[in-house]
Amino acid sequence: MIEQQQNNPLHGLKLETMITELVDFYDWKILYAALRLECFHLNPSLAACIKFLKKTEWARERVENFYLYRFKRMPKATAAQFELKARERGFEDGIMPRKPQALSLEMVAQMRAKATADYESMNNSKGSSRFKKGDRPSSNAASSRAKRANPSQDPDNPWGK
Structure with missing residues (x-):
């Protein structure tokens, strides 16, 4: 060890x-x-x-x-x-x-914004290929906004960024 x-x-x-x-x-x-x-x-x-x-x-x-x-x-x-x-x-x-x-505070904000955008684009591309048209399950709009607003609270995002 x-x-x-x-x-x-x-x-x-x-x-x-x-x-x-x-x-x-x-x-x-x-x-x-x-x-x-x-x-x-x-x-x-x-x-x-x-x-x-x-x-x-x-x-x-x-x-x-x-x-x-x-x-x-x-x-x-x-x-x-x-x-x-x-x-x-x-x-x-x-x-x-x-x-x-x-x-710097500006660099951290830029990195956080980029990570959020990368995460959202990954979810959008993953979500579009998983379901056929009209097959997508309905989602609660409030929970979707909460996930986008604060991805660190999203259980599907283990990185917390």
Whole structure:
């Protein structure tokens, strides 16, 4: 197990250290814009964030993924690796973390808009090929608008973007 974890930037990293590095580099506002976690928005403090993230597994995984793929800029996980939690993933020998990706509030908004548009176009193309004309099930218009307005709440969207 230790051999597998040697190539994981999260191995041995305390949550406090991770949050401190992220806040020092990005600031609370950018972290909130990128991750949409209220612990980065309402009276943000290191102690409150750590307490929330220790209690909330899905939020901690979101922060760990952000740390790995935006801050350390590690290569994207394969499908098999993606099934594992971020702390359990390893990387090939010789792959080293790179400089953090610089983000601004505008860049985060653009990335979120692009991800939403990609998600909607994927759903539109998937939906049109699944059903024959007139065979499409009726949907509640309010729930459809809610899914488009906030794709992170959509159970069909596991990425939360």
